[in-house]
Amino acid sequence: MPTALITGASRGVGAAVAHALAPTHDLLLLxxxxxxxTAVAGELDATAVAVDLTDHATVAQAVGAVTDLDVVVHSAGIASSLRPVAETSAAEWRELMEINVVAAAELTRLLLPALRAAGGHVVFLNSGAGQRVNPGWTPYAASKFALRALADGLRGEEPSLRVTSIYPGRIDTDMQREIVAREGGDYDPSQFLTAGTVAAAVAAAVAAPADAHPTDVTLRPRAH
Structure with missing residues (x-):
């Protein structure tokens, strides 16, 4: 079977993507x-790679032996504190960029030899915030716009690869519960996409016939 590497695979969308790809791929879960x-890897008979993606030296060591790789799904990321620009510290800007962009860029760089050899596929889990900016979300949106630029630039630089950006609306996850709590609202999961729905979109992009290049996929919750 082909091999897929998934980041942020311990919970939320990352874990859902792992479940969606498990029937068709051998999995490396970062x-x-x-x-x-450990539980997700055991359930799916996958290989767990326990690393902090911002520890670049350790990441390089952990993936150094990866030579057969068909798919990378970048699902790891963090949300912002939902403060306006006037109240957002430089430290928060750096943390968002480091985790949401730099970690994905560095891991991709390390894996490019294996991906080129396979004519592989890189999938970036972006956000609706990577397409538009709402008040209070500027630092997070900036990181997602940067992630979009990473995907678009990589697509142009690596013509042997397929590169897909997925832009989901708000998703029913633990992170979303934290965001709604910060916003001071009541949590209604029916208003959001499920992690499984987003994972299905990832799986569909990966399964697209070889003559197709799915570049951008936008998902929004249906009105209730």
Whole structure:
């Protein structure tokens, strides 16, 4: 079977993507060390790679032996504190960029030899915030616009690869619960996409016939 590497695979969308690709791919699951990562890897008979993606030296060591690789799904990321620009510190800007953009760029760079050899596929889990900016979301949106630029630039530079950006609306995850709590609202999961729906979009892009290049996929919750 082909091999897929998924980041942020211990929970949320990353874990859902792992479940969606497990029937068709051997899996390498990257996430910070946790019981959740161990559990997902055990359930799917996958290989767990417990690393902090911002520790670039350790990441390089962990993936150095990866030579057969068909798919990379960048699902790891963090949300912002939902403050306006006037109240957002330089430290928060750096953290968002480091985790949401630089970690994905560096991991992609490390894996490019294996991906080129396979004519592989790189999928970036972006956000609706990578297409538009709402008040209070500027630092997060900036990181997602940068992730979009990374995907678009990589697509142009690596013509042997397929590069897909997925732009989901808000998703029913633990992170979303935290965001809604910051916003001071009541949490209604029916208003959001499910992680499984987003994972299905990833799986569909990966399964697209070889003559197709799915570049951008936008998902929005249906009105209720």
């Amino acid at each position: 996430a910070r060390p946790s019981d959740a990562l």
